[in-house]
Amino acid sequence: MKKKIFAGALIVLGIFSSAGSVISRWSEEIPLIPPRQPILKVDDYPVKAGAAFPAERPLKGWHVTGKYLTNKTAFDADRRSLENFETRGEDPLLWELWANNRDWFGKLSTPAFKAPVLMSMRVAGFPHLSGNQLYLERLDTRERLALEVSPPPLESWVNFRWLLPPSWRGIWVHVVAEGGATQPASVHSRWLGISVPMEPNKWDVLHSQVRPVLFILVYFFQFCLLFIPAVFLAILLVQKCRLPDALTMGLSLTISSLAGYGIFWVYLLDHQPGRVISAAWMAAGAGSLYYVARYKKAIWHQLFADDVRIPAVVMFLVGGFYLALLYHPGDAATAEILPRIRFTHALPTDNILQKIFAEKLYLGIDVSPFYGDWKSSDRPPLQAGMVLSQRPLMQLLSVGEHYQILSLILQCAWVPAIWALCRSLGASLRTIGLVMSFAVFSGFFLVNSIYVWPKLYGGSQVVFAISLILPKIIRREKLSLVEMVIFASASATGMLAHGGVSFTLLALALLLATPRYFPGIGQIMIGIACFLSIYSTWMAYQHFYDPPGNALLKLHFAGSAGIDDESSLASIKNAYGKISLTQWLDLKQENFKSLLETGPLVQGFSKKGNSTDWLRSEFTENWHKNQFFHIIPTLGLLNLGWFLFLFAVFRQNKLYAESISWILKICFLSFLLWILLLFGPPVTNIVIHHGSYANIILLFTALSLLVSRLPCWISAPLLLCHLGIFVFLWGGASPERFESMDGLGNLPNFPMIVASFFFGAMLLRFLFKFSRSP
Numbered sequence: 001m002k003k004k005i006f007a008g009a010l011i012v013l014g015i016f017s018s019a020g021s022v023i024s025r026w027s028e029e030i031p032l033i034p035p036r037q038p039i040l041k042v043d044d045y046p047v048k049a050g051a052a053f054p055a056e057r058p059l060k061g062w063h064v065t066g067k068y069l070t071n072k073t074a075f076d077a078d079r080r081s082l083e084n085f086e087t088r089g090e091d092p093l094l095w096e097l098w099a100n101n102r103d104w105f106g107k108l109s110t111p112a113f114k115a116p117v118l119m120s121m122r123v124a125g126f127p128h129l130s131g132n133q134l135y136l137e138r139l140d141t142r143e144r145l146a147l148e149v150s151p152p153p154l155e156s157w158v159n160f161r162w163l164l165p166p167s168w169r170g171i172w173v174h175v176v177a178e179g180g181a182t183q184p185a186s187v188h189s190r191w192l193g194i195s196v197p198m199e200p201n202k203w204d205v206l207h208s209q210v211r212p213v214l215f216i217l218v219y220f221f222q223f224c225l226l227f228i229p230a231v232f233l234a235i236l237l238v239q240k241c242r243l244p245d246a247l248t249m250g251l252s253l254t255i256s257s258l259a260g261y262g263i264f265w266v267y268l269l270d271h272q273p274g275r276v277i278s279a280a281w282m283a284a285g286a287g288s289l290y291y292v293a294r295y296k297k298a299i300w301h302q303l304f305a306d307d308v309r310i311p312a313v314v315m316f317l318v319g320g321f322y323l324a325l326l327y328h329p330g331d332a333a334t335a336e337i338l339p340r341i342r343f344t345h346a347l348p349t350d351n352i353l354q355k356i357f358a359e360k361l362y363l364g365i366d367v368s369p370f371y372g373d374w375k376s377s378d379r380p381p382l383q384a385g386m387v388l389s390q391r392p393l394m395q396l397l398s399v400g401e402h403y404q405i406l407s408l409i410l411q412c413a414w415v416p417a418i419w420a421l422c423r424s425l426g427a428s429l430r431t432i433g434l435v436m437s438f439a440v441f442s443g444f445f446l447v448n449s450i451y452v453w454p455k456l457y458g459g460s461q462v463v464f465a466i467s468l469i470l471p472k473i474i475r476r477e478k479l480s481l482v483e484m485v486i487f488a489s490a491s492a493t494g495m496l497a498h499g500g501v502s503f504t505l506l507a508l509a510l511l512l513a514t515p516r517y518f519p520g521i522g523q524i525m526i527g528i529a530c531f532l533s534i535y536s537t538w539m540a541y542q543h544f545y546d547p548p549g550n551a552l553l554k555l556h557f558a559g560s561a562g563i564d565d566e567s568s569l570a571s572i573k574n575a576y577g578k579i580s581l582t583q584w585l586d587l588k589q590e591n592f593k594s595l596l597e598t599g600p601l602v603q604g605f606s607k608k609g610n611s612t613d614w615l616r617s618e619f620t621e622n623w624h625k626n627q628f629f630h631i632i633p634t635l636g637l638l639n640l641g642w643f644l645f646l647f648a649v650f651r652q653n654k655l656y657a658e659s660i661s662w663i664l665k666i667c668f669l670s671f672l673l674w675i676l677l678l679f680g681p682p683v684t685n686i687v688i689h690h691g692s693y694a695n696i697i698l699l700f701t702a703l704s705l706l707v708s709r710l711p712c713w714i715s716a717p718l719l720l721c722h723l724g725i726f727v728f729l730w731g732g733a734s735p736e737r738f739e740s741m742d743g744l745g746n747l748p749n750f751p752m753i754v755a756s757f758f759f760g761a762m763l764l765r766f767l768f769k770f771s772r773s774p
Contacts, residue, residue: 065106107176113174114173119199123158125152133180136176139171154337227253229289232289238251239302253413256389257382260389264381271362278390314436322408324756325446339452356370380497383407410452413456417467417697418697419432421467433769435704437722443729456693458499462490462501465487470663473512474658492530492531548567550567554566554572557677591680594630628689640703644707
């Protein structure tokens with residue numbers, strides 16, 4: 001019965017995804033579907049006097065004051081969307097409030113037109129900032145209707161749609177765009193641009209609604225490609241070396257990572273052989289699937305063992321759930337921008353750096369210059385290598401969308417890492433279900449899985465490495481040669497994903513160096529040799545191919561925000577030579593304060609007015625920011641575990657308490673190193689994303705394990721409260737910038753909303769089943 005239900009779910013998924021694929025391709029390639037029609041025929045409306053710059057062609061009826069101009073190259077905003085403008089038959093006339101000075105004030109109003117049922121318009125820039133306005137105005141009553149732009153498009157031209165109220169339809173109106181933002185002061189973050197208003201047809205709306213369903217199909221295939229054939233190699237290695245089955249999924253990710261890293265080097269040498277190797281790796285996956293299913297029944301049956309199947313299913317459901325939540329706003333932003341602004345404050349462009357790296361190598365373009373002032377050597381390349389391993393098949397969607405989906409899967413590697421860690425400690429399925437529930441429905445894992453800088457990917461690899469050796473350390477047993485090689489390989493791939501995990505690895509190394517836990521000089525030398533054989537190639541790239549590659553090191557350890565050729569040691573020496581011992585102690589004190597910062601979570605309560613306003617604006621915004629930056633707010637209700645730990649440490653005879661104690665020792669020592677080594681404010685503070693994400697994964701796991709020791713009548717309400725906070729503050733409310741007093745939101749994507757409920761319900765059902773296990 002269960003197999004039939006599972007097969008039926010796959011069939012339904014395939015039907016809907018295939019329909020999305022067909023409609024997406026059909027609407028883009030077949031010329032039978034009429035394009036969106038401009039409400040205004042721009043040739044009939046010359047511009048009136050007052051434009052700051054002469055128009056490219058005279059257009060009547062456009063009222064322009066200030067710095068608006070018809071120049072579609074300003075800020076180089078998303079040229080691909082401009083090309084789509086013309087290929088879909090739309091008029092390319094764009095208006096932008098842009099000038100190379102700080103006079104950012106202007107007003108643009110379109111000629112009058114009768115309001116349609118559904119209106120669309122391309123928008124670019126920062127219309128959400130205070131002082132900038134975008135609205136529809138009636139000519140008879142001068143009543144205004146704010147056009148909500150959510151999320152803001154930033155540096156891209158994004159198509160927005162508004163369903164107008166019945167009382168406005170057929171009324172003479174015009175669109176008004178006003179630029180008057182005074183904050184922030186950045187010269188590149190206050191501009192505003194709009195296109196000619198358009199009237200979408202039903203096919204255009206259907207395309208925008210159905211096309212994101214294709215993301216689910218692509219997500220399924222990229223998920224399978226990531227693990228095959230690595231999962232079969234992992235099963236074979238587990239069986240031959242008699243390793244715990246719970247390590248299988250984490251080990252398969254390590255194997256895939258090593259393969260991706262090797263493919264990266266092939267592309268660096270020559271992109272043509274690189275494409276062949278990528279295709280061969282994917283073909284090997286399909287071939288291994290057939291071979292194992294046909295001839296290796298023992299390996300095939302092991303694929304469905306609980307310790308392999310369950311973490312794989314949970315990881316798939318978590319990634320699908322997060323992906324569906326990401327695309328609730330529909331096509332309101334590009335795949336590169338939406339993750340930066342979907343759930344928290346506007347984040348930097350770190351999420352696309354690995355995509356840029358991979359694309360340059362795939363196209364055979366020199367990686368220098370790289371991106372702005374940054375060099376390709378400033379950030380490790382593992383995620384770029386993983387993208388290159390699948391890049392030849394990334395043709396169904398845009399490269400940005402494929403990159404977002406694959407990178408989201410990589411960030412969700414924390415699921416098998418936590419599974420392996422819990423099973424290595426002997427945790428029951430009920431306990432693991434509780435631990436997973438606290439992690440899945442938390443803002444930290446949601447934001448950092450969707451915003452695909454590879455910090456969570458690297459932290460997951462290190463946590464997997466720790467889960468491999470932790471039982472041996474506690475039992476005072478020596479690691480085998482294979483275990484040491486796997487541990488060193490996972491640690492190296494963690495460093496190659498993101499160097500922030502070095503704090504956790506350094507703390508672990510110091511603990512292993514103590515006489516009580518020292519594994520032996522022979523094993524240490526093997527581990528170091530294996531680690532260096534993998535990581536030293538990247539160090540050589542940094543020093544010889546695209547030097548110096550130390551911008552982030554100098555930023556964090558010397559407080560040097562500039563990018564120059566000065567060595568790391570020289571920058572650190574110069575930075576500390578300019579301060580006294582008293583100033584150094586003050587910096588360390590500030591670091592310690594930042595570590596324990598709880599954030600102004602109650603600021604939202606001070607807002608006056610309707611209670612719904614503060615719940616959906618300042619309070620929510622503060623909560624999101626503090627869960628992103630600070631450890632105590634991130635842990636939330638799990639902070640109860642600190643008090644439980646004080647009680648558990650007295651039970652020294654229990655292996656459970658000793659295991660958790662060991663995990664917390666790693667975290668405490670890592671935090672201490674973090675406080676001492678980071679230079680300090682104002683350039684760098686002790687906030688979560690400046691450190692190791694492995695620490696946060698370990699803390700979530702350890703504190704959840706402690707909470708799981710409580711009676712069910714206490715732990716169950718805590719989990720329900722945690723789930724309610726997640727739904728309300730991350731799903732039911734939006735940051736202030738997404739809200740408008742009288743605005744009409746861009747049409748949401750209803751299929752992805754349904755998909756998020758489906759994946760969320762499946763997750764809850766799966767985890768609830770765990771909670772009832774012994």
